[in-house]
Amino acid sequence: MAIYDAIGLGYRHLRRPDPRLAARIEAALGPGTVCNVGAGTGSYEPSDREVVAVEPSAVMRSQRPAGSAPVVDAVAEALPFADGAFDAALAVLTVHHWVDRAAGLGELARVSRRQVVFTFDPAAHLDFWLVRDYFPEIAQLPGSAPPSADDIAASLGGGRVDPFPVPADCVDGFLWAYWAWPAAYLDPGVRGAISALAQLEASVVARGAAALEADLASGRWLDRNGHLLAEPAVDGGFRLVVAGG
Ligand SMILES: C[S@@+](CC[C@H](N)C(=O)[O-])C[C@H]1O[C@@H](n2cnc3c(N)ncnc32)[C@H](O)[C@@H]1O
Numbered sequence: 001m002a003i004y005d006a007i008g009l010g011y012r013h014l015r016r017p018d019p020r021l022a023a024r025i026e027a028a029l030g031p032g033t034v035c036n037v038g039a040g041t042g043s044y045e046p047s048d049r050e051v052v053a054v055e056p057s058a059v060m061r062s063q064r065p066a067g068s069a070p071v072v073d074a075v076a077e078a079l080p081f082a083d084g085a086f087d088a089a090l091a092v093l094t095v096h097h098w099v100d101r102a103a104g105l106g107e108l109a110r111v112s113r114r115q116v117v118f119t120f121d122p123a124a125h126l127d128f129w130l131v132r133d134y135f136p137e138i139a140q141l142p143g144s145a146p147p148s149a150d151d152i153a154a155s156l157g158g159g160r161v162d163p164f165p166v167p168a169d170c171v172d173g174f175l176w177a178y179w180a181w182p183a184a185y186l187d188p189g190v191r192g193a194i195s196a197l198a199q200l201e202a203s204v205v206a207r208g209a210a211a212l213e214a215d216l217a218s219g220r221w222l223d224r225n226g227h228l229l230a231e232p233a234v235d236g237g238f239r240l241v242v243a244g245g
Pocket of ligand 1: 055074076077097
């Protein structure tokens with residue numbers, strides 16, 4: 001959470017819910033009450049039913065829009081709710097930040113009948129031109145090694161794992177969002193809303209950004225990655241895990 005107190009400013013504008021992912025999450029949640037854990041500014045929270053958000057970063061909580069669901073200052077590892085208090089628990093791009101992932105997943109299962117977790121499989125996630133050619137240091141960050149989606153499903157007592165290929169026009173500015181728009185990563189604001197880039201040392205970021213800028217100018221980026229531009233969506237390792245009843 002300390003990371004988000006440091007980097008969270010501006011998150012709300014660059015990390016807007018992508019409608020295609022929102023539809024998948026909405027369908028997976030089903031009807032009933034929802035506890036949104038690691039809720040951030042409220043992306044992907046349903047607005048048509050009772051929702052309680054859990055978010056440990058004050059900076060993130062302060063950016064929740066007026067009228068959004070009530071938010072509790074707590075961590076996934078110790079949810080302040082009774083057993084079975086919710087029909088569903090939601091956790092979007094947050095498990096990799098948890099200090100004790102097993103405890104947090106246990107808590108999701110304890111407080112809800114159904115769990116919906118949007119996460120990434122590290123191997124496919126790190127197999128990205130941005131990491132490989134410009135910021136390989138990302139692979140060493142603690143948040144780059146979450147459990148696999150299959151392991152998360154198993155921790156939750158078994159469930160479905162569905163891939164979410166990242167659309168070329170993804171509007172939720174996470175690490176892979178601009179895979180087809182490489183110049184976006186030259187923007188410090190864009191980088192600031194991506195925790196993996198925001199955690200790197202300034203000198204590492206400056207070196208990677210300069211190399212990317214040079215490769216875009218020389219055509220080297222296009223030579224290496226131009227084949228991707230024909231794809232409507234690519235596999236960035238993102239997975240939707242749906243567990244429980
Ligand atoms: C990438 S943001 C995702 C926010 C939101 N779910 C979204 O999709 O926009 C990760 C969030 O997890 C929160 N977080 C970090 N550690 C946490 C923990 N132990 N328990 C719950 N949330 C945590 C951060 O403060 C941050 O808001």
